[in-house]
Amino acid sequence: MTEDAENELTERARKLFAGPIEFLKSAPELKFLPDPDVPEIAFAGRSNVGKSSLLNALTNRKGLARTSNTPGRTQELNLFDVGQPVRIRLVDMPGYGFAEAPKDMVKRWRFLINDYLRGRAVLKRTLVLVDSRHGLKPVDHEVMDMLDAAAVSYHLVLTKTDKIKPTELATTLAEVTVQAAKHPAAHPTIFTTSSETGSGIAELRTAILESATI
Ligand SMILES: Nc1nc2c(ncn2[C@@H]2O[C@H](COP(=O)(O)OP(=O)(O)OP(=O)(O)O)[C@@H](O)[C@H]2O)c(=O)[nH]1
Numbered sequence: 001m002t003e004d005a006e007n008e009l010t011e012r013a014r015k016l017f018a019g020p021i022e023f024l025k026s027a028p029e030l031k032f033l034p035d036p037d038v039p040e041i042a043f044a045g046r047s048n049v050g051k052s053s054l055l056n057a058l059t060n061r062k063g064l065a066r067t068s069n070t071p072g073r074t075q076e077l078n079l080f081d082v083g084q085p086v087r088i089r090l091v092d093m094p095g096y097g098f099a100e101a102p103k104d105m106v107k108r109w110r111f112l113i114n115d116y117l118r119g120r121a122v123l124k125r126t127l128v129l130v131d132s133r134h135g136l137k138p139v140d141h142e143v144m145d146m147l148d149a150a151a152v153s154y155h156l157v158l159t160k161t162d163k164i165k166p167t168e169l170a171t172t173l174a175e176v177t178v179q180a181a182k183h184p185a186a187h188p189t190i191f192t193t194s195s196e197t198g199s200g201i202a203e204l205r206t207a208i209l210e211s212a213t214i
């Protein structure tokens with residue numbers, strides 16, 4: 001992409017995310033999903049990694065997706081419509097790997113997440129969020145393997161970068177980049193974000209618009 005085209009896309013993404021955005025619905029099961037008529041972008045990742053906060057930062061609306069210090073806040077697939085007419089649907093998902101939740105609940109979430117990610121035709125890209133303080137955990141690799149097997153393209157996004165030093169972030173980013181290269185469906189570009197400071201948010205908006213339009 002030329003620099004002009006890149007700047008134009010960035011500006012379009014900024015405008016889109018500054019415009020109308022609405023909560024559409026919560027889907028506790030796949031049968032409650034809306035008709036697959038808009039490109040969807042899913043937010044996946046371990047519990048408490050900052051999925052809902054990232055969605056709020058991207059849309060610049062604090063209370064749009066519900067966040068909490070207690071893991072397990074998001075329990076259903078929550079869909080948000082971006083644009084009027086709707087251009088992109090953002091899908092906030094429950095976290096995986098939340099050991100303290102009742103076993104049947106964890107199982108139900110896992111089936112919901114996996115079935116959605118594997119089977120949704122309008123899913124254009126998945127964002128797999130990883131806490132920049134912790135890097136990739138075994139459960140992240142499991143999800144990445146599942147996405148590889150289903151050929152669902154995903155971006156790794158390091159979150160909460162305001163909580164670590166730039167040198168530590170550089171180390172984690174290097175490690176995660178090496179790991180990502182082993183996963184065929186992982187996009188080579190890895191994002192570093194802070195929902196607190198807004199760092200990396202504009203870049204991610206642009207990437208979301210780009211992946212929704214291809
Ligand atoms: N400092 C800092 N805190 C963050 C950031 N993102 C999220 N948090 C905090 O981390 C906690 C979890 O955030 P959520 O957005 O609810 O996480 P989640 O991944 O949606 O969690 P579940 O829905 O339970 O899976 C909250 O207390 C947020 O305020 C960030 O970029 N920086």
Ligand SMILES: [Mg+2]
Nearest residue numbers: 051052073074
């Ligand atoms: Mg959440």
